[in-house]
Amino acid sequence: MTQYKVRIVGHQWARDAHLLKDFLGRNRIPFAWLDVDRGDGASSMLAVHDLTEARLPVVILEDGSTLEDPSVADLAEAMGMHRHADSTYYDVAIIGAGPAGLAAAVYAASEGLSTVVVEREAPGGQAGTSSRIENYLGFPDGISGGDLAEAALRQALKFGAEVLYPVDAEAAQFDAHYKHLRLSDGTEITTRAVVVATGVSYRTLHGPGMSELNGAGVYYGAATTEAAAAADRHVYVVGAGNSAGQGALYFAKFAKRVTMFVHGESLAATMSQYLIDQLDSNPRIEVIPRRGVVAALGSEHLEAIRVENLDGGATEDIPADFLFVFIGAEPEIDWLDGQLAVDDKGFVYTGRDIPIEQVDWPLERAPFHLEASIPGVFVAGDLRHGSIRRVAGGVGEGSTSIQLVHRYLAETD
Ligand SMILES: Cc1cc2nc3c(=O)[nH]c(=O)nc-3n(C[C@H](O)[C@H](O)[C@H](O)COP(=O)(O)OP(=O)(O)OC[C@H]3O[C@@H](n4cnc5c(N)ncnc54)[C@H](O)[C@@H]3O)c2cc1C
Known part of the structure; x- marks a missing residue:
């Protein structure tokens, strides 16, 4: 039992x-x-x-x-989860415990740096919500995001990283020598270097009823806890990227039918071919191109969705209990309050990409490869301008960032 x-x-x-x-x-x-x-x-x-x-x-x-x-x-x-830092001072703080943050934590702690990791929701980040990651090296049969996250967390803890969750980094103040972070439990910590790995968060659908019914039939991401309630029901998915494809395949294990609405003519431009092949061969999944969901209807919970035909604009109301939305993501940087140079979409510039003439860079040396526009602040993973937005990319950058933290700490000693 x-x-x-x-x-x-x-x-x-x-x-x-x-x-x-x-x-x-x-x-x-x-x-x-x-x-x-x-x-x-x-x-x-x-x-x-x-x-x-x-x-x-x-x-x-x-x-x-x-x-x-x-x-x-x-x-x-x-539940007694570890939410309050044991110390007020660390060599390095890592903000975000997705693949990039956890990889940074493993390298930092295993190389003797006193390390704290601050995570808002759950270790694993976006990858932790994936039902099956099939392209991460070393897992020929794929691995669930949850299993990968659990193993990575265990590895970071084994080396002595302190991982706080659920705790938000609410504000930061970076100066020449120290970085100060205010956390949502009301405490402050000071560190010598910071790795910012806060990734991206789901972009939300706009339209009547969408925010009111968020969590009451309208869900962002795979929301695996709700998928069980969708057993034998008709599930609707919006989105055309890899995460939408993975989500649809996952729901098809429970649901009677899964309908995916996509904006484009096909999935070819937005989804990996291996996922397209799996969707095509699954009899429970249908993909309907050139459709958008423009309203969520229902009083206490979702009862119907309004679907627009993007060729002509006709709309149709379709009874629905479950709508899962995967329409991309936006960088998580509000808490940094504009202190780092970012591109026009909010992704943080690092290294050579930093428009150095527009920032107040104080050192004679150029910023290191993963260093942001303030010395000692490093960025890894999806949040970084130019990131490849994959698990392997985040892990590689998280690990590499710690090499650069060592170089930075050596020059400030
Ligand atoms: C459903 C899905 C399936 C995917 N499948 C694959 C796949 O098969 N293969 C692949 O290579 N990639 C896949 N990806 C992409 C991959 O998951 C991401 O590229 C990767 O997770 C990025 O890692 P990251 O550490 O940069 O950021 P994230 O994973 O976004 O992690 C950032 C973390 O920071 C936390 N955070 C944010 N703000 C704060 C704050 N202020 N304070 C504290 N914590 C904060 C968040 O809660 C989050 O846990 C998938 C993504 C999704 C959503």
Whole structure:
């Protein structure tokens, strides 16, 4: 019998319940979901703990303690997750624990640097949400993003990196010698060097109902915790890139049917051929070109989507419970408050790409290959201008950034 660390009681379509499930799922913490609308033993579970449906979702922990309508941070705190830094000073802080950040952590900690990693959601980043990564070297049969993330996290911890999550880096102040970071638990840490590996976050769909129904039928990324609820249902996917293709293949394992709406004439320009071949040969998946989803309809949860034919503009409302959106991503840099030079899309310039005449570069030497426009601040992975936006690229850059951190620390000693 599965030993659950956590039980969550709530409404299937409630966004706050979705956030808790997503957090636990992404951090690979086994939990039982009890949907009050389906019975599922939810009422008796509440009654046993002297609770009512007044403040859902309710979380019941392994030791019997309960939380009513908690935030993700409350839940993490109650579960004793490592959210507060042990020290106020480190050689290097790595912001973001996707492939780039975790690779940097493994190299930094294994090479003797005191290392802290700050992660907002779950180690693994975008890669952690992938159902199967098939092109990462060394895994000829593919590997799930969750397995890869767990192994990488274990490796970083083994070498002594301190990994804080879920904790946001909320603000940074970089000066010539020290870098100061303000974290969402209210503390500040000071470091000598920083590796910024905050990657990108999902671009959202705009249109009536989209934000209101986000988490209540409209989901970004694979949202694997919700995929099980989509069993035997018709699932709709928007997007034409590799992540959309992987998502559609994953949902087709559960769903009765998966329909993908894509803007272009075909997937050829936007998706790897191996994924196109797998979609083509899956009888449960249909790909409909030249369509966009322009509205999400429903009061408490998604009931229909409005689909526009991009040739002519005619629209049609289609009954739908689940819409999964994969329409690209935007760089995560707001917290840096404009301190680093970026390109017109917000990706951070490093090395030779930095428009040096436009920034106040204080050193005689040129910026190192992965160094941003402030000495001692390095950027690795998807956030970097010119990154190849692949797991292997992030891992390579994260590892390389630590070599450059050593050079920077040597010159400032
Ligand atoms: C569904 C999907 C499938 C994919 N499949 C493949 C594949 O098969 N092969 C492949 O090579 N690539 C694949 N990719 C792309 C690959 O996952 C990315 O290139 C890679 O994850 C980028 O790594 P990264 O470390 O730069 O950034 P990310 O993975 O984006 O990680 C950044 C991390 O930083 C955290 N963060 C952001 N802001 C803050 C902050 N202020 N404070 C603290 N933490 C913060 C985020 O929570 C996140 O965990 C896929 C991507 C997706 C979404």
